[in-house]
Structure formats: structure tokens, C-alpha cells
Amino acid sequence: MRIVGVKQADRSVWVGALDESGRQVTLVADLESFWSSPAEHLSRAPSGAILATEDVELVPPVLPSARVVCIGLNYQDHVNEGSFSGQELPEFPTLFARWPASLTVDGAQIPVPSGEDGLDWEGEVVAWVGSTLVDATPEEALAAVVGYSTFNDVTSRRAQKQTTQWIIGKNGDNSGPLGPLVPVAEVGEIADGLAIETRVNGEVVQHASTTQLIYGVGETLSYISHTFTVNAGDLLATGTPSGVGYARTPPWLLQPGDVVEVEVEGLGVLTNYIVGNAARHR
Secondary structure, rough: OEEEEEEEOOOOEEEEEEEOOEEEEEEEEEHHHHOOOOHHHHOOOOOEEEEEEOOOOOOOOOOOOOEEEEEEEEHHHHHHHHOOOOOOOOOOEEEEOOHHHOOOOOOOOOEEOOOOOEOOOEEEEEEEOOOOOOOOOOHOOOOOOEEEEEOOOOHHHHHOOOOOOOOOOHHHOOOEEEOEEEEEEHHHHHHHOOOEEEEEEEEEEEEHHHEEEEOOHHHHHHHHOOOOEEOOEEEEEEEOOOOOOOOOOOOOOOOOOOEEEEEOOOOOOEEEEEEOOOHHHH
């Protein structure tokens, strides 16, 4: 089962399940109802209206109130390649936030902001939380995860590096393409190892396994839950491996006309198209 969002004529969002061909989507429930009991909805076959995907607008099945928490520097090789090379690994994960408004879907265009020389790719995996977590143990936190998605944490590097805080560089328009949610029951736990690969215009630029994660999903969600309540529908982006563009010699950034793909074993391929800044003004 691959779970997506479907925007209705009244601008409300329903959750739907894509068929294997990707040409049809079966409605499951409205967004609020789905996230009130996601495990229950994922445990049974969808039985709602069937729509052709070409006739609907697909969007991330993300609640407007959801928190998108991202782990930075979560693969040792990525730490070693960038501006943090040589520094001691911190005891706790480096976390930053995305707003749901920055998220988009497979096939979407990603504009290069006017202040940037290009954009950088960061292929990774997102975990979806399915129940409330307060002061949770790592085991409890991991058990609350209901699914995973392919994700590309596309980054505006100039904005990111201008200050010690990363948020502006991580929230460009349409800069967070997110694949369909695949239930844990179908993909297993990412600690067991999922291959992850990023390609730019067909050339492999990142290739790794999620066995290389420094901070695990359960322990990170547990850590977060000791400060603020993690709710059903919140997301955790687990970080990117080595191979990003800014750390290369010379730097290599995405330009209008480029095609970037992220493929994660069991989760599918996420393909997006880089366009000029003018696309932001439509």
C-alpha cells in the first residue's frame, strides 16, 4: 500500500491509496480521520471511491499542524565530507525544522531561489509517527512509527550557511519532495538496512544504506518526546549520506533543467524537476 494525499475541489485533503500502476487512487478517509487512527486504516484494504490520478491533484498526506523534524549530520561519511569535518560527533542529534508548506510530491517542480547559485540534493528516509509520544522510551517511540517514505531534503546552501540556524535554507518553496507513505508492515524497520541512492540527470551521486545511521529513529523520537509531545502525523527526516553537491570540488549544485531522483529500497523512486526562480511568481 502506498498512501498519498488527494486535494478535493473544496481544497480539503483526503488520504488515498495508490494502486501498483500509480494510475488510480482509492480514497481511504479525510486527513483528520486518517491521522486519528492511522494504524487501523493501514491494517485494512481501502474501500472508498476510486479516482484516476490524472484527474486529481496529489499532495503530501500531512496535517497542517504536523511537525517535520529533521536530523542533520546522521551519516558519518556525510559529517566527514562537509564543513563539519574533523569535529567531534555530538552526544545528541542535530535537529532542525521544516514547515509542512515546504513539502511537495513526486513529479513536482522545485524552483531555485533568486539568492542561490543552485540547489543541493539530500536523499533520505522519512518516518511517520502514528500515535502520541510523551517521555517515550526508544522502544515505545519506534513502535509508534507507522510507515516510511522516500524524501529529498533539497537545500538552499547559501541561505543555510549565512547563519548558525539552518531553517531558512531548509524551507524553500517546494523544496521538500516526499514520496508515498509505505506501511512498516510492508517495508520493515530501516535499521535493518534499506539501500538509498540519489541520481542527478541519471548519474549516481549518493549511495548508502540506512544501517549507517548514527542516531536511530526510536532513540531520536524518544529524545524529542522528552521536550515536546510528538503527535500522530508528525514526521522525522532521518538525514542524508555522503555525496552532497556543496562538498564536492568544484561544488556541484542543481540548476534549472536538472532532474533529481531519490530511490529507497522498498519505498520507491522520487523524481523532481529543477526550474528557475520565475516559477515562484506564478
